[in-house]
Amino acid sequence: MDTDKKHIFDNKKNVQRVLYGLFSSLILLLAIEPFVTKHPYFPWEKSFGFYAIYGFVACVLLVLVAKYVLRPLIKREEDYYD
Template sequence: MQDKRGIFDNPKNVKLLLKIFFTSCVIIFLTDLIISKHPHYEWEKWTGFYAVFGFVACVILVLVAKYVLRPIVMRKEDYYD
């Protein structure tokens, strides 16, 4: 029987994908320095504002889902018995 391996099972593929991911993050951050902005608010002028804002929003979303929403929708293990 043939072993079915996915793309993420090979450590070389994972390292390559991580390098591509981090390189693209650096490139996107560097373009923030080059592209002229037309901000509505003062804090939008800060370098990397949207990167920091997106990261903080993602962390808050995960924490709210884990500690607020999960207890609301979670059922006991024998709920369907």
């Protein structure tokens, strides 16, 4: 089909734009937090950036445990069951 056509992410600049968009939205999300009145149920929700830190740490832990602990234990060849 359209093998020669240039697509949007073939241009490295567009990939960088996505990354810059992500980083700036992160800064924005932290920047507006002081202006939002919270209704916390738990004490830790009051601390600044709790959700941001929790989300980040959770995902990093998830990947590291999956890669270094779980994968060596359960990885098998593709035809393991055949």
